[in-house]
Amino acid sequence: MLLNYLRLLLLPFSLIYGMAITLRKKLYDWGILSSVKFDLPVICVGNLAVGGSGKTPTTEYLVRLLADYKIAILSRGYGRKTKGFILADDHATAETIGDEPLQYYQKFDNITVAVCEDRVKGIEKLKENHDLIILDDAFQHRAVKAGLNILLFEFRKLGTLQFLLPAGNLRDVFSSRKRADVLLVTKSPVPLLHVAQQASVNELQPDNTQKVLHSYLKYGELKHLYHDENRSLESVKGHEIFLLTGIANPEPLIEELEKYSTTIKHEEFPDHYAFKTDDIKKFKSAFDAGMKKEKIIITTEKDSKRLKAAGFKDLLVNLPVYFLPVEVDLFEEDKFTFDELILNYVKSNRRNR
Template sequence: MIRFIRWLLFPVALLYAAIVWLRNRLYDRQLLRSTAFDIPVVVIGNLAVGGTGKSPMTEYILRILPPAMRVTVLSRGYGRKTKGFRTVATTDDATQSGDEPLQIKRKFPQTPVVVCEDRVKAIHQIKENSDAVLLDDAFQHRALRPSFSILLFDFASILKPMLPLPTGSFRDSLYESKRAGIIVITKCPDDIDHAQKMKIIAKFRKYSQAEVYFSSIAYEELVDSQGIAFTKEELTLTSVLLLTGIAKPEPLAAYLLPLVARLEQLNFGDHHQFTSTDLATVQQRFEDLAGTKKIIITTEKDWQRLPPSFLASHPIIIAPIRQQILFNEASSFDRAINNAFLQQRSVNEY
């Protein structure tokens, strides 16, 4: 039914695509103003709506940059109830900062993390104390002219027709990949081969000469809120309620299914703010879960949004993930990223 309604809205999708195309051309011809800065400003983004792995990519980049480099992470702070410029603290909750910025801050406490709807205004405020700025979702924010853009595509989406919203899930056409410095195909399956790789690269070559890399999600050891590991051996005897509020929970469910005694899922929308009614539903589903040994598994992003009282009274286990670059190209990718953060600064020093 939903799919049928989406196709009924196809004329709206065509109108949306035309408006977005016109807006981009106005920026390309500098008829609409965009602002550049004299420090490296690196953008991570996508053309589709949600679920491409921007947060894991942000974390990957923070891990490979020189420790002495003062990088500030800037985000819109989607899902927060505050407005304007805000410096994220580890003691915040998701309603103050948004779940993804809070996750980044808690994992990288020494890294400044800022949220602001107006990314240009925010960079003006932080640039004096930053060597570079990393934005986690700003490819469509054309009022900002980045020094380098990393464009992400979910593997499943790249194989389907790229239809614009609301019929499809794309905010921009593939033509806009011409603005990318690097393209990354994320969430690739384990069995992706060289032939598939070259077919996907050929698809981009009509629009962009950017290097195309491929990555997959690696699931790290499950941990509790104190960082204590929950081993795979324990999982085999455990019933699990998988609680998620992310765009695409299917890969995590598929990963856990063969590892656990029993798996049930309770899925909410991406960035969902859990209400007391939601938590009562979770409580009931957990109580109804069969088995004497049972836990709730959730993602790092969802964990940020669960109330401390709920976390303290339930056996919550977190499933951390990380990005890994495929086809033995991690060193090449890392060099390209480091160059993106160093190049403009070197130019500006002359």
């Protein structure tokens, strides 16, 4: 509650921030600042808020959908300790390319993953050898004119009062949604009632060319952090769960785990947090002191990349520590519309190679 009051004190700064990004937006709209358009399909996955809307699993959905093409994913590489253009390889770590790009690289064969702050420069280096490029989190990067913009909105946050940074979590003005081709509402409840679906449309007020579609989260099997071992969520029913997260919005994950356990002890860190040895030692001590005989450590797939890269194996290897993969899927009608739109865009804009 105190934090909310403190944030309200920052509203004047949010007003200044809003004026600055609106001016920048106009400079691009008027052509004073230039955007570069490329001669191959460029799909941008972005959002208006800071983190937590499901960009990573949405990007992975596109990779699966477009598996017949030679794909490059280009990201800024948030949280990395390097600069410039870097191609992911077998020596890459979360520190060199960022946790999300590392996840893409380790999860998919036959795709290229690269990071670069300057997306124009990054695309220039990738365009000759690829059929299409997916820009991860680049909706505000107006220097590139993407051919197809997919803008994500978290279901539970639609209809709530949200402020611009620093008083709130919005990094862009709501009117910017008009630049998007697809307005994808993520983390929708299952089943999705028609009235809720219509409420999203009423909130987003799409124009005649925009599609409002809905996706939801699908959780997979738990995977051990170090061993080749999987187990179902059903197998942890009644366990004491020690949850370790460094993501923007862990609430959907907590809601999923609450279906299986009433005892969840959550150690929460900021998004992309660089775990320290003392953090893990403290967390391990809390786990050792757990009251139940049946207990387990669970983290997210994104966090697992930083945990494995940071050299905590000696502390964790003998513990039941698992990460929980998550995917997105779309409701049947929306899935058909979305898939057809993406495939048609790529097919009709692909260069003759």
